[in-house]
Amino acid sequence: MTERVYSSAVVGLGNIGMLAEADPKRLKPASHVGMHLGSSRVRLIGLVEIDAEKRRYAEERWKIPVFASIEELFKKEIPDILSVATANEAHVPVVLTAAAAKVPAIICEKPIADSIENGGLMIAACKESGSLLFVNHFRRFLPFVQKVRRQIVDEQVIGRIQQVRGLYAMGLYEMGTHLVDLFRFFLGEVEWVMGVHNKKAWNQFPGDYCADAILGFQDDVHAVIQSVDRKSWSTFEIQFVGTIGTLTLRDLGRTAEIVLAADSRLYSGFRELDYATRHSESVESESFFTPLLENVIACLDEKAKPASIGEDGVAVLTVLAALRQSAEGNGVRVDL
Numbered sequence: 001m002t003e004r005v006y007s008s009a010v011v012g013l014g015n016i017g018m019l020a021e022a023d024p025k026r027l028k029p030a031s032h033v034g035m036h037l038g039s040s041r042v043r044l045i046g047l048v049e050i051d052a053e054k055r056r057y058a059e060e061r062w063k064i065p066v067f068a069s070i071e072e073l074f075k076k077e078i079p080d081i082l083s084v085a086t087a088n089e090a091h092v093p094v095v096l097t098a099a100a101a102k103v104p105a106i107i108c109e110k111p112i113a114d115s116i117e118n119g120g121l122m123i124a125a126c127k128e129s130g131s132l133l134f135v136n137h138f139r140r141f142l143p144f145v146q147k148v149r150r151q152i153v154d155e156q157v158i159g160r161i162q163q164v165r166g167l168y169a170m171g172l173y174e175m176g177t178h179l180v181d182l183f184r185f186f187l188g189e190v191e192w193v194m195g196v197h198n199k200k201a202w203n204q205f206p207g208d209y210c211a212d213a214i215l216g217f218q219d220d221v222h223a224v225i226q227s228v229d230r231k232s233w234s235t236f237e238i239q240f241v242g243t244i245g246t247l248t249l250r251d252l253g254r255t256a257e258i259v260l261a262a263d264s265r266l267y268s269g270f271r272e273l274d275y276a277t278r279h280s281e282s283v284e285s286e287s288f289f290t291p292l293l294e295n296v297i298a299c300l301d302e303k304a305k306p307a308s309i310g311e312d313g314v315a316v317l318t319v320l321a322a323l324r325q326s327a328e329g330n331g332v333r334v335d336l
């Protein structure tokens, strides 16, 4: 049986929409345009960008019709799949227009919106129109991260989770959003937060900020997040501390390293992490975009459910707002 080919389009041709494809170091596809062009199940029918210079670059490079607004694109054709890779404040108008046009699948970049209210409007509009809304907290789509979740949560390979710690850079709304989303993916809902502002860590965007914080989850599991200064170096790393060992997810989510506890060589009656047990598994060759589009296509084929939905995006925004409130109150506990 021949598989259906879905039409698609990309709105926003900046870094993650298109330009990252030109970075020789990144695994391909490295952008939304590259993702759509790289799939035999998708036909990229149009690109949308408000900046004239980027439109010219896109036309020359991809030989695909490029439009100055989503309305212009929709006059020609309404795609089955729409990537929204605009700046955060433009997510809401673009997604609302796409939902009104009944686009079947909308992929929205993270964070879902510039406010909790706007995120709620996007979810409601997509429910009303029957559009599936995917939020690109991309690790949820990665089979490797899904496997690590099964290992930790279902198989308890490091025992019961006691503590979690995560490092990020560039701002809470820029990268911290991925960390909070992944914490929710592994640990469930955040119940409370206590945070302080890290004034020494650089933010990618004005208005964003870096916070160091404790997040409380059910069963008294605590997670800490700490921000590092991207001007020195960047990172995204999580360590789960269990009752029988640790699992560290690093290389942006492509490597999982397990270290188990054993009887101490130096003290009777103590157990410690035994680094001789250290073993790791990696998926060096997996692009962050391919599994995203595979999930979208499987959902349109009615063979899967969206791995990251609007409600997840808004739940993260709610935690980020609570972190800001706590940091502004110099560490006051904020219950969610």
Ligand SMILES: NC(=O)c1ccc[n+]([C@@H]2O[C@H](COP(=O)([O-])OP(=O)(O)OC[C@H]3O[C@@H](n4cnc5c(N)ncnc54)[C@H](O)[C@@H]3O)[C@@H](O)[C@H]2O)c1
Pocket: 011, 012, 013, 014, 015, 016, 017, 048, 049, 050, 051, 054, 069, 070, 085, 086, 087, 088, 090, 094, 109, 110, 111, 136, 137, 138, 174
């Ligand atoms: N998932 C990830 O890991 C990841 C990584 C980087 C960026 N992002 C997210 O992707 C989005 C874009 O980030 P970026 O770094 O590519 O930003 P960017 O500024 O490089 O690109 C945004 C582009 O959107 C265009 N634009 C703005 N409003 C528009 C509109 N109404 N219609 C069409 N085009 C419009 C801008 O002109 C610009 O070219 C942000 O939400 C960001 O948080 C996600």
